[in-house]
Amino acid sequence: MSQEKNVCSMGKQSIELKTPVYIRESASIVGTKEGQGPLAELFDMIGEDDMFGCDSWEEAESSLQKDAVFLALNKAGMKKEEIRYIFAGDLLGQSIASSFGLASYEIPLIGMYGACSTCGLTLSMGAMAVSGGFAEHVLCVTSSHFASAEKEFRFPLGYGNQRPLSASWTVTGSGAFLLSGDKGTKARAKITGITTGKIMDYGLKDSQNMGACMAPAACDTIYNNLKDFGRKPSDYDKIITGDLGTVGQHALLDLLNEKDVDIAGQHMDCGIEIYDAKEQDTHAGGSGCGCSAVTLSAYILKKIEEGVWKRVLFVPTGALLSKTSFNEGQTVPGIAHGVVIEAIGEGEA
Incomplete structure (x- = not known):
């Protein structure tokens, strides 16, 4: 099958995989x-x-x-x-x-x-x-x-x-x-779309508040995914950010509300799910490259396999800082990359 048939650009930031x-x-x-x-x-x-x-x-x-x-x-x-x-x-x-x-x-x-x-x-x-x-x-x-x-x-x-x-x-x-590219005996799920994030910088400099620094990037990626694919939040069973925690979650919902997008009913954050807020002292929640990765593998894919969720938008979020930029007084930009993950239909697996 030709590359043109496999991939279709959607809007300004997204790609639809015609063949999952x-x-x-x-x-x-x-x-x-x-x-x-x-x-x-x-x-x-x-x-x-x-x-x-x-x-x-x-x-x-x-x-x-x-x-x-x-x-x-x-x-x-x-x-x-x-x-x-x-x-x-x-x-x-x-x-x-x-x-x-x-x-x-x-x-x-x-x-x-x-x-x-x-x-x-x-x-x-x-x-x-x-x-x-x-x-x-x-x-x-x-x-x-x-x-x-x-x-x-x-x-x-x-x-x-x-x-x-x-x-x-x-x-x-x-x-x-x-x-x-093939299912093998049984695949866990399929990737059907991608929304590549842009660097978003709202001028925040607090390295101890990553959620607030990353929320604008999550907002932008989610908004553009919905726009590019012509979808509503309800077209996803879950819209899952990676590392915003409780502080970043509030910021994300507020930023999307300003764009007349309400994802409160679909939103989930890996950093909130991975720890027990009452029993474990993690303050705002979890973060790190491993946060969204282990939650996707252990929890999200299981829900998809069980048929609880049919389609999710998985949006890990990152704060682009280093010791050098922080010590020189630079801001903490954010980025978020969206991946559309869907259940495998009957007869497909």
């Missing part, structure tokens, strides 16, 4: 805190401690990605030699969690960075590669680790700083997704 790309299998690995939360029973693996048998936080995060890929391949009954590309990224400088964690697989690696939106970015690019005929099977992987992220962007744990109530808790976890 299938999420053949996935895997999720999380740390101890996530393993005490409400989604605990759904994760494939929970670490006994957050070092995962390693000597540093960074090595621990690399091991998360390595093990997540191993689990995904094993669950799919596939070998690494069958994978054409890995699309991967993380929060650390030069994406060292991905490069050190995935090197031993010897699979061509396309490194990606979208901050906490990286899961949406890797799924988007992986789906494009498969739909465009450039690969039959690809892996999309991302991760984050609370301790390595605090060390990278804020304060090492030994500093013992206090966190404001607007701060979110970086999820320790990794999610891996195997995308294919």
Whole structure:
């Protein structure tokens, strides 16, 4: 089938995949805190401690990605030699969690960075590669680790700083997704559309309030997805952001209301779902590349498989800051990447 028939540009930011790309299998690995939360029973693996048998936080995060890929391949009954590309990224400088964690697989690696939106970015690019005929099977992987992220962007744990109530808790976890052009024996879901986000900067500079920094980007991507596809919020069973938490959720709903778009009945945020607000002290909720990735693999895809949700808009969100930009007084721009994920119809799987 020609590329023109497989892909159709929609509006200014979106792509419709005429022939869907299938999420053949996935895997999720999380740390101890996530393993005490409400989604605990759904994760494939929970670490006994957050070092995962390693000597540093960074090595621990690399091991998360390595093990997540191993689990995904094993669950799919596939070998690494069958994978054409890995699309991967993380929060650390030069994406060292991905490069050190995935090197031993010897699979061509396309490194990606979208901050906490990286899961949406890797799924988007992986789906494009498969739909465009450039690969039959690809892996999309991302991760984050609370301790390595605090060390990278804020304060090492030994500093013992206090966190404001607007701060979110970086999820320790990794999610891996195997995308294919065919269903195999049984795929979990299918990707039918993509809305690539734009950088949105409202001039915020508070690195301890990522939800507020990312909400404008989530608003823009959701609004343009609805516009490009000619859909209403009710056309989705859920519109799921990745990392806004409670503060960012309020900001997102307010921003969309200003555009006469009401998603209150459909909205869900992975950062709110992954922790128990009453029992776990995470302030505004969860964040990090691993937040949306493990929630998608363990919870969202399960709901789609069970037929509870037929179509969701998955929108991981990222705050584009670094130690350099923050220390130089720069703002914290945001970005969000949307992926339309649908259930596989009867007779299709």
